[in-house]
Every structure is written in C-alpha cells, then in structure tokens.
Amino acid sequence: MKNYQISEETDLDVVNLALDTIKKEKQALVFVNTKRSAEKEAETISFKTEINDKRLEKISEDVLKVLSRPTKQCERLARCIKKGTAFHHAGLAPKQRELVEDAFRDRLVKIICCTPTLAVGVDLPAFRTILRDLKRFGTHGLNWIPVLEYLQQSGRAGRPKFDKYSESITIAKTKGDKDIIHKIYINGEPEDIYSKLAVEPVLRTYLLSLIATDFVNSRKQIVEFFSKTFWAYQYKDMHQLEIIIDKMLNLLEEWEFIKSSREEFVSADEVEDTNLKPTLLGKRVAELYLDPLTASYFIKCLRRAGNDVVKDFPLLQMVCHTLEMRPLLRTRVKEYAKVEEMLTTYDTYMLDKEPSMYETGYEAFFDSAKTALFMNDWVDERDEEYLMEEYNIRPGEIKAKLDIADWLFYCTEEISKLQQFHEIIKHIKKMRARLKYGAREELLPLLRLKNIGRIRARKLFGNKIKTIGDVSKSDLTKLIQILGKATALNLKKQVGQEVKEVKKNKRKGQKNIEDY
C-alpha cells in the first residue's frame, strides 16, 4: 500500500483525485451509486480540468448527433467530453456509450464517472479506479455492496501493457466507515456463489427446454439430471428438490406445454416413472426461450381478445405485465389518476385482467400500465426529451425496454400462429414496426424506405407524400426541398427512378444534380 499526499486543489476528494490522475497523465474510472451522481460528478470534475483538444470537440459533436434532437443529457455529456471527462450509465444511448468507451481507449477522455455498467462486460482498464460509493439503495435503505462487486469495480484498475502497477482507491466518509471498509472489503472474503437454477422462472424455462429438446423424456431422468447440478449440490435436500420439480411439471402440463403418461410396466427394482413429451406449443415456447409462465399468460390474453377489436394500449400493457419487462416504471402517487383514467378508457378492451385493489399484484399492474403509457407515447411520436420529463426514462433505458417489447411481441406472434389467433397477428406486426420507429400507423408505408426514420417520414407526410407511390409521383425538386439533395436522390433511386448524374455533354433541357 502506498502512502502519498495528493494536492488539494478543491475541497472535494474525488475532484482532487481526478485532477491528480490527469496531472500524472493517467486515466481513472470513478464508480458511484446512481446515474444522477455519475453525471454530476463528471460535470464537477469537468469544470476544473484544463483540457482542450480538437479531437474531443469532434467527439462532443458526435454525441449530440446520436438522437434526432439532443436531450439535456446529451448536451451535458457533450460539455463534459470537451473537457476530457464523461459519464457512463445504462441511460446513455448505445451509440453514446460506444463513443465514450472508444474515447477512453484512445486516451482522450481521462476520467469516466460511471455506475456499475463499466464494472461488468466492458473491458476498459484504467490506471486508477476511485470507488466513491460502496453503499447502494436497496430494500432496507442503504446497504453495503457485496464484496464481489467491490472486487469487480476495483479490478478495473490495471493495464499490464502501460503501467507497472495500478491503484484502486475507496473513499470513506467517516472514521467508522473507514474501519468497515478495511474489514469487509480490503481484508474480507468474497461471498459464496449461489446457484440461480433455484429461481422459479429459470427452472421453469430450463425444465421445459430439457423436455422439448428430447434431452430427457421421463421424470426419473429429470431428477437424475438435476441431482448432478450445482443447485442440488448446494441444496443437499434432494427430496425437497423433487417436490419443486413436480410442482413445475404440473404447471407445464396444465399450461399444455408438455404431456405426461404413466408407464405400463414397473419392474421390481424400479420405481414408478412418468413419460414426458413436449407438445408442439411447448416446443416452440422452449425454442423462443420464453418463460413458460409468460407464454401461458399471453395465451390467456389472446383468448380473451378473441375476434374483438384490438387497441394499442391494451396490447402494450399485456407485454409490460411480464417478468421480462421488469423493472417497470414506478407509478408515483400523483400519477395514479392519469393511469386510472387510461385504464377506464380502455376498460372493455383490456386483454389483461385488472386485479382487485387488495391483491398483491395490484401495484405491479398499475406500473405495467404506466410502462405501457410510455410506450404509447413513443409510438405517438413523442421524443426522448419529453419521455425523460414525463416518465423519467432515459434514451438507453427506452431502447432496452423497446427491445424487450419487440422480442415479446415476436413471441406473441409465434404463439398466435400455433393457436390459430390469426386476427391479432397483423396488429402485432404493425405494433412492432411502430415501436421500432416510434411512429404513428400512418407513417408505416414511408418507413419501409431506407434512410427514412420517423422524422423524415413525418416531414414527407406533412407535405402530402404519404406512400411509396407518392414518392414516385413526387417532383424531385420538391423532395429535395423537404429532405435535402442526398436523401432525395437516394429515395428516388429506391423507388426505381434513378436520376443520373450527367457531368458533361449536357443535352438541352436535361438537368444536372447541381442544378437543383
């Protein structure tokens, strides 16, 4: 352990450490416990650095171009990057994350303030890691983070190629904290690892896939298989495990994903066994890697829809009320009325049944409706800044939620095919396209064109160009006015009307691109 003094240019420990890192011509990662803190910390440091670099200015500009209209978050990140700092968390648009990571690898950005996003997955070693917060908000207020996480974060320090040694620094806020940090993190042992197989959704999914792939085809084989897993090794009580497995098998059969049949003959030394076979539906659910509970829930909803009219909001709420979509957006007290109103409006169209106020799932149901509300606004062409203000959801989180929704809708589509719910498939296809682009239905024809997103499609639509046919008919001059030259020419090309670029030997009456 080294002992040295760091110059105190400010009265903020993290800022001093960051400035010291830069002075040493090194880089650091600062780990904090919230997205908001990551942004604030990066900004505070950025006010104190004396970095000016043309390359950083370029990256800063790129960061602003990622969305159709930069949000306040984009602008804040851009300002930080200009000064050689950045923040990094799951709320960043994927492209921005990439820009930040690359800039750090290129040693242009010196300090990244981040949430644990950077502790796992991404390989971004630094000379120094600064762990500002070792406590995080959990079920019982603030808790110390697991030792394993501490190791993950501090382990980001160390670049064998560049440095002879590296540093991981934690900041204690009180003398008491200092002692605790020493005891549990620096001198302590990491926690034991526990098998995730015991978690019901994982077990259900895994059990079904074992049967669906013919890896096992009887109850006995299943028990045998699980007895060899880490789960059984840790759990020790195999009898208890069998009870859990039976419970799951019963559910899978009840949901019609598997069929069981008793064997006719039972030899003297063998115990009774049950044959297990997947149904067609069960096979597909397993292939989709979808939690069987979610699959059976979708089927219930689809049955309820029958041949009735399907509306957007109920469809969105259906996919939001799943384990896959968690964590859901939380409904704040003052928002209850708004959510309630939406639920009342669509009362007769809801595919999912509203639990009574006294049931345990009541709150989750409301949250699923609020999450659906956000998606509904997205397909109503609201932009990222609006969604941030209204729902406190950032671009990166929007993308993640929409991706899950798309996957779940795809699964719904596949299940609908097998269950002969043909009517609803076209609605789902439409909704998937709208979620992808964040657009109203009327823009869908135009969105099939390349290089046309919701912004350009809306511009065209506003100019009475509403279909691909309209694009063909439309005058090139007008298209150029709306979209600019490059895009307009590209569009014409896509509809099979290539405008040749004639540079010389221009005949009378024939126009050059330059003429426009």
Next chain:
DNA sequence: GGACGGTGAAACTTCAGGTTGCCTC
C-alpha cells in the same frame, strides 16, 4: 417602493444493471 439577484436552509424526490430469440430477401 419595488424589481431583481444572491444566499442558504428546508423540503422534497429519487435511487444499478442484464441474459435469453428470430430474421427482413
């Protein structure tokens, strides 16, 4: 006397992240 701006205490709000799947020629 009133508009304005700066300051700081108090009240209020919010709180990490992630894997799976299929394909659009």
Next chain:
DNA sequence: GAAGTTTCACCGTCC
C-alpha cells in the same frame, strides 16, 4: 439513508 434538486424566505442593492 443520502445526494441532488427545488422551493422559498430573507436580505442587500440598485433604480
């Protein structure tokens, strides 16, 4: 539980 943000009372200054 605590950081970060918002709100609001309070005070001084200037016109």
